[in-house]
Amino acid sequence: MGSTAGVGELEIEQDLAFTRRSWRIKRMAWVAMLLVALAGLLGLFGTMGPASQGRAGDVATRGLSIDYPRFARSLAPATLTVHVGPQWVRHGEIRLRLGRTLLAACRIESLTPEPEQTFLGPDHLLYVFPTSPGLDPPREVEVHLQPQRAGFAAGWIEVPGGPRLRFTTFVYP
């Protein structure tokens, strides 16, 4: 019915074999797009969703745990939540060390709560958070980050004298 030279009296470049092949390819592409959308919903591309949140450590046994994003995106906000157990509250304050390797890839926008003091260590930053006395409050510190470039971003958080928790985030461009 059709060839490259023409169709009936119509001088036209139609190629059914090519057109059918391109339909097949388009169909596969639609499936791929659907899968990409699903992956996004599941959090494989970052920000929210079951696949994107990771946890390291254990507050109950070691007194320190962090919720960190397994996937993040360049120039988009990401949050690290540190949970500190009661045993690490010394002299009414909590001290946290944040490894400087994270700073190579991310910018720290803010911390909630804001630390009272920040010290510069050889390979880390030391934050001091005063705590209020009384019943066990949830001891959570949020670190608001903005990844600056794509690739793997590795970091660690530790309590002086306590466990060090490592984490790795893959940052999409």
Added chain:
Amino acid sequence: METVLHGVAIYVFLVLVFRLIGKRSLGDVTTFDFVLLLIIGESTQQALLGEDYSLTNAALMIVTLVGLDVGLSLVKQRFPRLERWLEDLPLVLVENGKPLRERLDKVRVGEDDILESARRLQGLERMEQIKYAVLERNGDITIIPAARPSGPA
């Protein structure tokens, strides 16, 4: 460096996506297509420039995109065989008044779309008056009217 990489990545990505979703999504300016184009434009804007609003960044991005455009047209000229992959080929949808069902379904064009083009381009009234209806590479539907029978009706 990121500017150039981002520009190339987004250009290639958009060309690929538009090439893969099918011609009709672009050739026809209905409300849906308009909304789509609008939103796509907005989505790429931020990704193109990021946080860098300098003149240099904008100029670099523009040069990159224009360069890609020129480069692509040179490639098409140099390798004509590539043209069908980049631009697609026309497809006959109606032959001698008979709509080709399978093809219409595959390209998601309805008989009413064909009749509309027939009205607009040739002032035709019915499907039988269409000799050929062709889905062109850019998504337009062109119509060749059937020859009028000559002599007394």
